[in-house]
Amino acid sequence: MISTPTARVLLDMGLDIPAERDLFRAPVHERPGFELRDRLAVGFAPQIPGVYDPAQLDPGATLGRPDHRSTAVFLSHAHLDHDGALGFVRPDVPVYAHPDTVLLEAAIEVSGTGGPGGDRPDLTPMTGMVTVGDITVEAVPVDHDIPGACGFLVTTPDGTLAYTGDLNFHRDGGRLSRGFVDRAAGADMLVTETTMLSFDIPPGAGAWEPRSEGELLDLAAEAMTRAPGLALVSMYVRDVDRAQRLMARAVAHGRTLVWPGQSAALLHHIGVQGVTTWDGSRPQTRCHAEAVARAEAASHGSIRTVSLDAVRASPSSFLIQPDVSDVPSLLDLPLAAPHRQPGTFLPFIHAQGEPLGPFMANWHTYMEWLERLDVTFVGIGSSGHATGEALHKMVMDIHPGVVVPIHGFRPEALQVDVPRLLPAYGTSYILNGSVLP
Numbered sequence: 001m002i003s004t005p006t007a008r009v010l011l012d013m014g015l016d017i018p019a020e021r022d023l024f025r026a027p028v029h030e031r032p033g034f035e036l037r038d039r040l041a042v043g044f045a046p047q048i049p050g051v052y053d054p055a056q057l058d059p060g061a062t063l064g065r066p067d068h069r070s071t072a073v074f075l076s077h078a079h080l081d082h083d084g085a086l087g088f089v090r091p092d093v094p095v096y097a098h099p100d101t102v103l104l105e106a107a108i109e110v111s112g113t114g115g116p117g118g119d120r121p122d123l124t125p126m127t128g129m130v131t132v133g134d135i136t137v138e139a140v141p142v143d144h145d146i147p148g149a150c151g152f153l154v155t156t157p158d159g160t161l162a163y164t165g166d167l168n169f170h171r172d173g174g175r176l177s178r179g180f181v182d183r184a185a186g187a188d189m190l191v192t193e194t195t196m197l198s199f200d201i202p203p204g205a206g207a208w209e210p211r212s213e214g215e216l217l218d219l220a221a222e223a224m225t226r227a228p229g230l231a232l233v234s235m236y237v238r239d240v241d242r243a244q245r246l247m248a249r250a251v252a253h254g255r256t257l258v259w260p261g262q263s264a265a266l267l268h269h270i271g272v273q274g275v276t277t278w279d280g281s282r283p284q285t286r287c288h289a290e291a292v293a294r295a296e297a298a299s300h301g302s303i304r305t306v307s308l309d310a311v312r313a314s315p316s317s318f319l320i321q322p323d324v325s326d327v328p329s330l331l332d333l334p335l336a337a338p339h340r341q342p343g344t345f346l347p348f349i350h351a352q353g354e355p356l357g358p359f360m361a362n363w364h365t366y367m368e369w370l371e372r373l374d375v376t377f378v379g380i381g382s383s384g385h386a387t388g389e390a391l392h393k394m395v396m397d398i399h400p401g402v403v404v405p406i407h408g409f410r411p412e413a414l415q416v417d418v419p420r421l422l423p424a425y426g427t428s429y430i431l432n433g434s435v436l437p
Helices: 035-041 099-111 171-184 213-226 240-252 261-270 286-299 308-313 327-332 363-372 388-398
Strands: 007-011 070-075 095-097 123-125 130-132 135-141 150-156 159-163 189-193 231-235 256-259 276-278 304-306 318-320 347-351 376-379 402-406
Touching: 007 130, 007 135, 007 150, 070 130, 070 135, 095 099, 095 135, 099 123, 099 261, 099 286, 135 171, 150 171, 159 171, 171 388, 189 388, 213 231, 213 240, 213 347, 231 240, 240 256, 240 261, 256 261, 261 276, 261 286, 276 286, 327 363, 363 376
Parallel strands: 007 070, 070 095, 095 123, 159 189, 189 402, 231 318, 231 347, 256 276, 256 318, 276 304, 347 376
Antiparallel strands: 130 135, 135 150, 150 159
């Protein structure tokens, strides 16, 4: 939050991705209507006055009282850890985002894959600078792994703050992110993500390498070619560009990529052509069928479907994205005899999809299922986040008055020759990095 005596600007409203230490990870199920109250009670939502919808708080809660200052939320991109709490925002607080993010959020709503809480607010597309009281905010596009990703330049009466959102410098050449660096140069304060500094990554560490999208697709093609029968894939469906490229590469290798219903609904609603999901012969949880129905009603067009019998009859003609939240549904697929000889190569092509990695609560269980079913894990991903080397270069190129590393397990790993502030939760600072008196 950036605030003055007359205005407040919030950059993102996210939730932690459920990991091993998250109280709301599986098998915990959130109580409908109590998602915000329960999170606040155990410290898993921030105590921000005048931002939350009073209807989702205890009656008379002080957090529900409006703030006299002009307030707005600015969304850098549509990932859970940046947009997951939008359903908690009070209706009179505007939310701004890049036009592509607005379109993607609408598709997320149709697919039923948004965060908890009430109705998610209508987003206002940003086409230039937005003024909130005596603060101005400008969205600057960056390269990440999702449409509409932006950083922000926030200008206040006391100076300028630059916020990276999430970004990298290897996706399609990093042109947008380099543009952000140019625009942010000399900012009084730089607030930056540090995701890739969270891990000790040895050289040649597979999916952690900053591969190009072309290299990633070549690795996927190699795995599909090696597989004489079925192939499985896992990618994050909100990476719409990668989804389209992977679908096209599958077709080039004689395969159809089959999505779970909710993923198909998201892609169909945002305008991707040729999306395929399961017909009624493959049992899916109700949320998938409901999402497909909403997407078809909204677009007045049908999503292609395929039967389980068709996949069993010709496994080599398909690339399947499983529903990782319904692990036993793997057993529906032709993974064993008579459809497949024991020991035959069957890949699980992991391209930054669910489960994301060993830090997630469901990772080890899913890997055990793949091992039991004799499915080979093939990591081909390329992170949407900047490497440690690229982050350090970015900070030095921007050369801010002070840098604030956040959004990582080890922000202290950012070691640069400019003043650095490791912020404490709940503490207010001025733009030179000192604590607000």
